[in-house]
Amino acid sequence: MPDPRARRGIRHPWTALLTAAAAAVLAGAASITAIGEWVADAPQRVLALLGFRPDPLTGLIRPPHATTIRLVLAAADGDALDRAIGHFLQERKTPASGRKIIAVDGKTLRGSRTAKHPAVALIAAMTHSGQVLAQRQIDGKSNEIPAFAPLLDSIDLTGAVITADALHTQHDHATYLHKRGAHYLAVVKRNHPALHESVRRLPWRDVRLDHYERGRAHHRDEIRRLKTATFAHLDYPHARQALQVVRWRRDLGTGKLTIERIYLVTSLPPGAATGSELATWDPRPLAHREPAAPRP
Structure with missing residues (x-):
């Protein structure tokens, strides 16, 4: 994941901030405030495992402020993050015998709706056992259809069977999958x-x-x-x-x-x-x- 921050004034590693946010969400945090509170309460050994550096004088790790986490998450490229996680999961997955079955489905991100902004919609490709292989955010002025091919571009589809709901029964989708060997x-x-x-x-x-x-x-x-x-x-x-x-x-x-x-x-x-x-x-x-x- 590229770090979009200017070099001047950087105190915390980019990967540590992203990893901390992910760990907080996995632990049940459902808002930026909750993520900040989880990181602030994390023990020193947990902060070290997440990648935060200790102060060279005191040896203690000072957790990032909630505002720092909010700015980092706002600056992160969501699609780039999804691609990075998708590549990581594909490299870690255990080779399965038989044909690869991939489901494409859309979902709404829980808790993302605000008074000024609609809920964030995502489209994901996952195995039928529930392992997510790729994910993208859907343009708020569009729907899942234009995101279908970009979502699958990063996945090896050779010999795979792609399943989806009726929204994706599109001639262009069928032609794309045939060209990809799926x-x-x-x-x-x-x-x-x-x-x-x-x-x-x-x-x-x-x-x-x-x-x-x-x-x-x-x-x-x-x-x-x-x-x-x-x-x-x-x-x-x-x-x-x-x-x-x-x-x-x-x-x-x-x-x-x-x-x-x-x-x-x-x-x-x-x-x-x-x-x-x-x-x-x-x-x-x-x-x-x-x-x-x-x-x-």
């Missing part, structure tokens, strides 16, 4: 009416069942059935298969039954993944999300 599993909704209608009208009744799953969670019984269909042509770049996922949910309290049909397309060729694997990679796994839950 595959996609894209949700198709009615915001792409022609594509949705083409997939919906496939002869699903005649397609054999590839996966069946039943479970109980969140006070409801759930059943999920998955079918895959191969087609010769579909108006979506490099698409090779379509998927239909049907979910039955019965509320254990009210007895109400709901049925939801979801359609997806993937660039994976037939036989490249089993029905169970595709169900595992589904961006909306069984018992994890409500049918129409708004993003936090």
